[in-house]
Every structure is written in structure tokens, then in C-alpha cells.
Amino acid sequence: MGFTGLALGAMLHRDGIARAATTGVWTPPDGKPHFAPKAKRVIWLFMIGGASQMESFDPKPELNKYAGKKFADTPHAGVLTNPLVKQNLREVIAGLHKTHAFIYPLQVGYKKRGQSGIEVSDWFPHVGECIDDIAVIRSMWTTDNNHGAQIQFHTGRHSLEGQFPTLGSWIHYGLGSLNDNLPQFVVLGEPIDTCCGGVGAHGASYLGPEHNGVQLNVDAKNPLLFATPSISPEEQRREFELLHELNGIAGARYPDDPAMRARIKSYELAFRMQTAVPEVMRFSTESEATRRMYGLDQDVTRPFGEICLAARRLAETGVRFVQVFHGQNGGAGKWDAHSNLKKGHTELCAQTDKPVAGLLRDLKQRGMFDDTLVVWCTEFGRTPGCQGTNGRDHHPYGFSIWMAGAGVKGGTVHGATDELGFHAVEHRHYVTDLHATVLHLLGLDARRLEVPGRKRLEIDFGAPVREVMA
């Protein structure tokens, strides 16, 4: 059930935007990929606070060998004096997160897993079973050693430079809709706190509010407020059609008002969302086996399991980009293991491991793995040093993320950190390389996404990581 009205493009044809398009200077995206895509949609899993690379996907036995020793007293003393320590770092607070002197041993064991034999820590037994479908990148780096890195991970820009469009909003901007009933960019889980970027981490900044991520509740009882019209569908359809026409006529007088365009679109979407969203959040059609796959039968895994299941259902229904957050705690995030790393990470992994693995398995069993890209990521890693007695500090110099699904070469490890897991030393990738990879798999060229008056910098574009592509 939809309502037909003037297409937005037609409506704006009277105004300067359409005229500008004919001057040959610049044309807005036509919603089509720039080249043949491998992926149709993305599920982006973001662990808030900074998950440890050394206790997840990047084993470093040297840490155990030199546990408790000063870096300076080991053959790896060079990591601290490596020019990389200063080279890319841009501190918000100078000296707040210093490198720590003593080496902290691994807090968890590792096993080789799958055919590929890639080592995954014992805190991720379920994801470990899926390793042959996963490409791990162990050589990520970023420039902020504080949690502004959260918004930076999504925009590619240091928080001191302000807010910029996020990856999801670029995709929303660049690609047409996969369905007419749901927002194309959905946010699940509690987004990051205002300390670290807030809604900016799923915002569209200068692309305009219509490209912002839309937050939905994973709650069948209350998926969406005010979703029930008090008039018949037919009467409501007529109202929305009239509204659309009147807004279009009035809107032509304000061609420079992005909020107006966003509002018109929000009504088109709202009309269809009111039935589609509750439908997606109703899990009654899911089998017991599927529910168990996501851990819905266990208290520990249920909350994140429901989010992962909702992500799959949204993806299945045609949402382009589902941005999932885990670990919001009203501050820097639960993964921020300055102390009690072992206890904290054990719990957080227990909450997420099975649901994430469930998501991968479920996508496979539904044949969605071929055109759905899954990304697991976090703003930075943790230091190989010891903070206090049992924690690890922030670490922007080298950390791990992984990708799976559409266009991804499973069972791959790409890039490497040094023997302590300190610096990314082989195939170093700034966060926008990940953006470029995601865009590439969706058939988009980051360099062709630009808006007049908003010069993008070289660092914004990144380069696709071809080695992890199938």
C-alpha cells in the first residue's frame, strides 16, 4: 500500500537544483551504483568503547613471554620510540593517554579454528566457528586516542574537525532504495553517547537530515510510536496524497531548504513504515531453531540476539544499511577496558558472540550471505601495556576489525601488527579504507560522492582493501 504523488525530482524540477544539474558542473546521485556491486546491503556491528585486538583476533604470544616486563627491557623496546607513535596521533587532550611502561599478558587463550586455521580467542567460540567465512583485518589505525574516535570511525574525520557525513549516510545518499516501506538507514541498539559524537555517529551532517540513520526499537510491543492511524487506510492514503501535493507546491518556493525535502520524504516513509516496522519487529514467524541460533533462549544473549535478529529481518525486508551498536553505558562505552579487562570482555563477548555468529549462520541458511555484507568493528584497540593492575588503555596505533559475507574472501587474515600488537606494520589501513571497501562492494566509488561547496580531502576517500575481496 503506497500513495502516489509527484516524484520528488519532478517536484523540484522547477527550482535551481534541477537547473544546476543541467549545467554539467555536478549532478546529484541517480541512485544507481557506479559499477557492478557485490553487496546489496550492510549490517554494521559497532562495539562501543574499544574492543581489545589482542584478546579477540590478533594473538600475541610475545605478551605472555614478556609479561610484567618493561617494554624498554625487551627486544621490542622499539615500539615506544617508533615514529608511528607520534606520526598519526592527534590528541584531544595532550598526554592524557600515555603509553604504559609494563607489558600486560594475554587475558585469554587462542585456538586455531576452521579450515583456515585462523586463530580466534576463546572468548569468541561461536564467531570462531564461522572464521572460514570471515576476513580479519589486523592492521587498522586511527588518529584520536580518545573516544572521539567513535564518531571518527563513522565519518573518517577527527572529532576536532567537526561533524561530517557518516558512512551510512553516504550510502543512503548514493544509492536508491531497496524497498518502499522502511528507512534505508536504520540504527539499532543504543547509539553512542554525546561524549563521543552522539547522534553524529549515525548522522548525515551536510548531506541533510533526510540521510540520517533512523533509530528503531527492537520491541514488538512498542516498535514505533504512533503507528496506528485512527482513520481508514483509504482515507489516510488520500490525506497523504493531498499533503504530498501541497508540500510539493509550497516546497518549490524553498529550494534551498533541505529540511523541507527531508520532511516530504519522511512522510512518504512514515506512511509505509506504520505497517512495515511492527511487522519486522514481530519475531513470531521465526522458528525455534532460528531463535536459539541467536541465543534468544538465554538471558545473557537475548538482548543482543534480538537486535541481531532484527537486523537480519530489516536487511531481508530491504534496509540498505543497518548500524548496530553494542555497549552503550552513558559514557565512553562498555568495551572501554581501563580496568578489569578480563571480567569485562568476558561478559561482553558472552553477550555478543553467539548472536553475531547466529547472524552469520542465519544469513547463510537464507542465501543472504551472498549479497549481505557484515562488518564487526570498534573505534580503536587496547594497549599491549598494562594500565593500573588489570586493564588496557586506548590504542589507536593498531587494531582489528572483520568483514564477512558479500564479496568478502572468507578465511583470510589481512595486515598485521608488530609482535606485541602495538603498531599496525603491514598493510596499514586508516578507517576510511574500510569505508572505501564497503562502498566498493556496494558498487560505489567514494571519490564520486561529493557535494558542491563541500570539498572532501584525500583522507576522506580511503582506498578499498582489495586483498579481502573475493
Place this chain on the structure above:
Amino acid sequence: MRLGVFVLTAVLAQASVPVIANKCAGCHSGASPRGNLDVTTREALLRGGSRGPAVVPGNASASLIYKAAAHQAEPHMPMGAPKLASQDLESLAAWINSGAHFEQPVKATAPTHWAYQAPRKAQAPAGIPARWSANPVDAFVAAGHKQKNVQPVEPADPRTLIRRAYLDLTGVPPTAAQVEQFAADPSAAAYTRVVDQLLQDPRYGERWGRHWMDIWRYSDWYGWRKAGDVRFSARHIWRWRDWIVEALNSDKSYAAMIREMLAGDEIDPGNPDVVRATGFLARQYHKYDRDGWMQDAVDHTALAFLGTTLKCARCHDHKYDPLSQKEYYQFRAFFEPYNIRTDRVPGEVDVTKAGLARVFDAELDTPTYLYIRGDVKAPDRAASLDPAVPGAMGGRVAPIEPVSLPQSAYYPDNRAFVHQDLLAQAKADLERAETELRKAKESSAAAEKIQAAEKSLAAAKAFVPALQARIAADRAKFADPPDPKYEDLAAAAKKAEREAGILKADAEVFSAMLDLNEARAKAKPGSVADEKAVTAAFKRVNDAQSALTQPAGEGGYTPVGKQYPDRSSGRRLALANWIAANANPLTARVAVNHIWARHFGKPLVASVFDFGLNGKRPSHPELLDWLAVEFMESGWSMKKLHRLLLTSETYKMASTSGIGDHPSARTDPENIALWRMNSRRMEAEIVRDAILSVSGVMDPAMGGPDLDEGKGFDVYRRSIYFRHSPDTQMEFLRTFDMASPAECYERNESVVPQQALALANSKLSRDQSRALAKKIREAHPQPEAFARAAFETILGRPPTGEELPLAAKAQPENLVHVLFNHNDFITIR
């Protein structure tokens, strides 16, 4: 020759050091200098910072410090401040070229950060076109147009302008008649008349009250609501909200508002109308965390009034601003003695039902310690800190003088109305006991029940004279001069209270025994619940008996109420006077910026709560300062400031160029230079209020206790009056980005489909569409006339030729509903 060089070097050293001291060392010195660069010694300069060595002795043009200062290399220095004067640059270059020798290490002079300097009224720029030169606001803005090479757009059409002014000042749109009246005479004089009239409208206080409630973090109490357990904020905090509305409507000076909110109890302690302003501090209450409470008081006082993130200095020296950790705790010391209480108000003795939430200094001797690394478990007990204000902001607090309080403040229950209310209640209790006994007798209840009622009556009867005796004794005790009869009255009160107490305990024992017997008789063997009931009844009997047999206290009679310290420390008053002084460089700027932001859709200083070194520079520094000084010179009158802003050409501009590729949109897409007005979406409260107002059902009643947030669609009061706390918010309002009660210095303005659903599907818009359609149809039954009237009523403009036929085709109720959902309805153009 050699001597000559030496002398020259020394002279140059002297000449250059002031440049470094004045322009660089403010940030580049201390424990954590910016960019790790310390400029205070030669060694440090040679070592350099994160960008490498800062000075190459003998070679200025290769020295980073010079290149940055000469704007030959990024980052241009001084950061965010004007480039150095050419003679300063020359002396810096000469000094480096001559070897960069120091006579002695440089000492950072007083920080030069713009926001810590007193604002000055610059001469309004000259050579401005006539349209932009009458109002100084416009002259500054026009100078910016020229500088940024943008062309301002034309003035808004009269209908747009008048709707903008109404919504900005009162939060409700004008009626169709008001719009047409102005459209008929849109002269500047007519416009100014409307502005003046709107500033006199009591709805102004409600509209702007909500703005200031955002900034002052208004929240109704929250905690465990079902159990009435107040864990944050305070009961009856709405009296502070009413104070805000009234203060704004009476154009109380902003300086006085600050003083009363921080220290109303010290300024006019006997006046509940003033004391209620201290709700600002009562709101910071944490039941379980005194340190969290103190933190909130410190942090939000600094954020709201000073635009300062003092909070960052709680665990360590501030990383950007010249604020030490010690200064954080010295600032806390102003608040250390304060606590909150609820005073009785006339007509209600139960303070959980009605009362005045207020602050007072409870503990005048509590020391303030610095918490090492912010750890509340690690107070530095070596030194107790006295109150002081951050040195960087200039000024010093006046000597702190304790304030001696009137009796009505330190013994509020000795006020006549409290005595009257307590006596009235005692008499009502007595009447109730009489009725109970009569009823028991009439219904021929069991003998024990009658006996119990008789005992209750006896107790109630004795309570009245006992209360009277206690009141008499209290009055004598606090009489000025002391009443010589006090000793006798106290003895009499003691005796009467004792007698009444025995009767009350006797009645209580008896009724408890009855309950116990009943519980025992009813108890089924083995029933846990019944066993519990028996145990509880037994405990009641025991308690009552022990009350009965307790010896009379040493201290005589029980005073009628609680007595508080008879002096206040005067600390908060001193702080308030410092914040609200004309000499404070931040206060007026921060306030003017907030007011500007709410009229123009964008602040002059983007970081509205951070005017520090990490904050944003003003887009129009001279304008901001001019306004700040003008504001203070006008006696901190907000209404004068509103008038000044609203009658400017800048305010009157259209919000659109009418074309999509206006050249200024390319030069300045963010509209920093204000070449057009910013269009805005109505805030959450205004969406709801506008619907109710347009449909003519708005209840204009002002003030009073917070209303149930669940009744927003059925109770037609303004949104400001509904309960608003982290736990309790009207969902409709939340959908439209209402203020977070925890902190909101600027509203978010999202566009999400959920808002469309709220406007399309909520009971509010449906009910009001129905009602309004009916009303309009009565006057305009013809479809075209109806459509025209609906447009004028809801959007404040007639339909265009293109819109009219479409609108006239629709069913009346549908059209009204559609127009409530129209983008032009919720947009302030």
C-alpha cells in the same frame, strides 16, 4: 663590536619575550601545553612539540613558531585569534635571527583568550548601506556580508515575518485576523508595535521560560515515583518554573535572576517569592550521592551562566582552559554548605502534598577538599579549600559575609499561618474522632470498637490544647525580646504534651490489641500470611506500650517544627554577585548568545556552553561584544534585547533566497555570515501548543503543579506545565526532540518519519482537526471559502491559485488535518 652584539641581543630578548609571553604562553606552557609545545624556555623551544622543533636559532624563516605566527604554515597562530601585529612579527623574527636567547624563562601572562577579556562596544562599522545602518546589529552583520562576500536576501513577506515574531516571542502562531491586520499595514512602525505588544503578552514568559528551563536543566522530581521516593530534583520544583515565567514577564534583570537562583535565600530570606528561585540549586539534589549533587551544582552553574566546562577540571587541571583542579574545588566550596528542604505553604501542613522547595545553608563548617584524581575516596585532607573563583576569568569575589537570617527563615514553622494550619488540622482530627465515635455508637458496633473510638477521641481532644501550649511556648521562646513567661509556658507545654501523648499511646495500644486479637482469631494454622499479620499486630502493641511507658524527655516539650541555622554562609551570594557583575567577561556574552540562537536559529558562538579555548570562536565577535555590553548597559533587560534583535533588518530577512543556487549559498552554505534568516522547525512544545492554539482550545491558565505527562492530548494547558523528568516525558514531545532534562543547552532539530507519524496518527492532531474543521465550517460552509480560511488559520497565509483547487476538493476535516501536517505549519520561516 662584541659588546655591541651582546647588548643588541639582550634588548631583542626583552623585546621578544613579551610577544611570546602575551600571545603564546597562555596555551603553550604548564603541565600539559597545547601541542606538547612549551615556549617558556629556550631549551623547550628547541626541543619543540608534536610538530617538531619550534625554533631554529638564527633562522626565523625556518622556525615553526615564526612561520605559524606569520601564517606561512599551518596551524596559524595564535589559534583562533587575530594575526600578530607586524611590529610583533618583526621583533619575533629579529629575536630568532639573533639566536633566540632568553634572559630568563618566560612567565605566561594573564591569559589572552578572547572570552576572558571584558567585552567592549566597538564603534558600529561605517559605510554600510542605509537599510543596514540604523540598527547597530545590522551594521555589524552587514560588515560581515561585505567581508564574506555574500549578498543578503530581501526582507521576508509580512505574513512570514509576523508569524515568525509571534512564534518566537509567545510560542503560538498569530490568528488569521492578526496576520491580515499586519499584512494590511506592514510598516516598520506597525511591526515594532506588534513586537512591543508581544513582549507584554504573558505567553512571552512561558515561551522563553521553556528556553531558560532547558539551559537551567529544569526537571520535575524523579526517583521511585510509585513509592513517592524523591531521588533527584525536588517535590514542588514547579514553583521555580513559575518564578522563571513571572521573572521573564516582569523583565526582571538577568543579573537579579542569577543572584536569586543561586542565593535567593540569602538575598531576601523571608520572602518565599524570592526563595523559590533557588529551585535552580534544589534541582541538583541527589538523594544518595552528595558528591554527585555537588558536581551537578558546580558543573551546571559554570555551563549555564559562564559557558565554561569547569567540569573537566574535576579530576585534573583543565586540558584546554586555564582552570586548575584546585580551582574546581574552590568553586565547589561556594556550594558546600547548602542543602535543600521543603517549607510549608499556607493551606497545607503535609509537605509532600504542597510546599516550597528551596535551599539553605545547613552545614556551615563542612570543609571542602580536593579529590585526588577526582576520586571521592581520596580527599586531600592536607588543606581545606576556601571558596574562590577561577583566576583566569578575572575579578575576585567580594569578602564573604555571613548573612543573619530572620526567624521566618530559620524557624519557618513558627510563622502564624503554620500555627493556624496545624491547629485547623488538629481540630479537624478532633471532629473526625467525634464522628467516628458517633457512627460506632449508632451502628451499635461491638463494645471494644466503641471503646477504641472513645480513646481516640480522648487523644484527639488532648492534642489540641497540647498543640496550643507548644505554639504558645514556641512563640514566647522566639519572641523579641524573649518573653519572660517562656519557662512557665514551656513547662505547661511539656505537661500538656505528656498528657496528650499518654492518651494517644493508650488509644494506640488499645487499637493495636484489637488488631492483634482479630488477627489471631482470623489466623488459619500454617498460613504464613496470617502469621505475619499477627506478628505485625503484636509489634504494634509493643511499640505503643513502650511509647506509653517511656519517661518524659529531659528537653521539655517538642517544638512545633524543625529549626535551621540562623545564619547563612553568604558564600553563594558572593558567587552570584561575581557571576552577575558587569565586570564578569563571560556572563553577558553567554546569555546574549543563547538569546541570539533562539531568535536566529544559530548561535554566534557555536559551542554555546563552552566559551573556553576549545570552544568555537564567535562568528561575529564585535557584534557579540556589542550586544553583551548593550545588554548590561540596559540593566540586563531581556525584553530590551529581544526588541533590539527583532526590529533589526537581520531578523526581518527572508529565510530563503527563493532559488536553489544563490551565489551566497555557494560562498557560505552554512549561512555563517547571516545573508538570510535561518528557517527552523518548531520545538516540541510549540508543535503541540500551536495545534491547540490554532484550534482555539488552549487553556490560558498559567502556573501551578506539574500536570500528568500522560494527559497531554486531553488537557489543553501549555506544554511547559506538564511533568518533565528523565523518567516522565510526554512521548509526543520527545519525538520532536524536547529538551533532555539532564542537560540541554541547545535543542536538536531532527527530521524523522516518527514525527510524521506523531502528527498524522496522534489523538492530538485528529481531535483538533475535527474540532477546528467544525468551527471553520460554521463560518465558511463553501468549500473554497473553507479552504481559504483553513490556510489562513493554520498556516497564516492564503492558499495560492495552485493550492486552492486541490484544497477545496478535500473533506474539511481531512484538509485541516493535512494542514496541521504541512511543512509550513511546523516550520518557522
